[in-house]
Amino acid sequence: MTREWLDRWREGRIGFHRHDTHPALLRHWPRLKIRAGTKVLVPLCGKSLDMRWLANRDHPVLGIELSREAIEQFVDEGTGEVSRYQQGPFAICRQGSVELWCGDFFHFHIDQAAEIGAFYDRAALIALPPATRQRYAFHLAQLIPPGMRGLLISLSRAPGDESAGPPYHVPADEVRELFEPNFQVAHLEDGEPEAGSGFRESVWALTRRGPLT
Ligand SMILES: C[S@@+](CC[C@H](N)C(=O)[O-])C[C@H]1O[C@@H](n2cnc3c(N)ncnc32)[C@H](O)[C@@H]1O
Secondary structure: OHHHHHHHHHHOOOOOOOOOOOHHHHHHHHHHOOOOOOEEEEEOOOOOOHHHHHHHOOOOEEEEEOOHHHHHHHHHHOOOOEEEEEEOOEEEEEEOOEEEEEOOHHHOOHHHHOOEEEEEEEOOHHHOOHHHHHHHHHHHHHHOOOOOEEEEEEEEOOOOOOOOOOOOOOOHHHHHHHHOOOEEEEEEEEOOOOOOOOOEEEEEEEEEOOOOO
């Protein structure tokens, strides 16, 4: 799966990338009432422009992305000086208040997450095959302190139309099963089915409960 993502970036097969800020982020983030200054973790971040929107709202952003290509494109398409440094296995690129850690999300350790107080997942969960999603939900719970929140934008398809991903179809019941052990899960909205793919986005607010189970 790692190789496949790197190939996608190298070959420019990044249909998931949006050229605008996600409308559900604009609509729902303010409702979460996350204080300005709170650092937001963006797992499997690609080169999402949503990170710039969060940064412009006074949230330092920590994105984690496998592909160096994605990170280089993000900083090239942005403005401002870029600084680079290394933290364990991660090569980090910082531009303004966005720091992008190049490496595997599952290698990002709790000790490196000290200042994180919120998260934003758009198309991260749905990038992972079924067996890895549980690991993802637990890993995220380890990184987010109790009481802290985040927004999750997932994808589902009509029953019977669940061809292989990525992007993977993750039905609402699975979102609940994955996150409810460690988060309060609130369903915020479902989008319209996309013409062609039949995918429909669902938006969730998650609040971390503690202790971990
Ligand atoms: C569907 S894309 C979504 C990107 C971004 N969240 C967005 O909304 O545009 C999934 C991204 O996750 C990255 N990725 C996949 N597995 C990863 C992992 N284990 N650790 C870090 N990044 C990963 C891929 O390279 C890809 O850029």
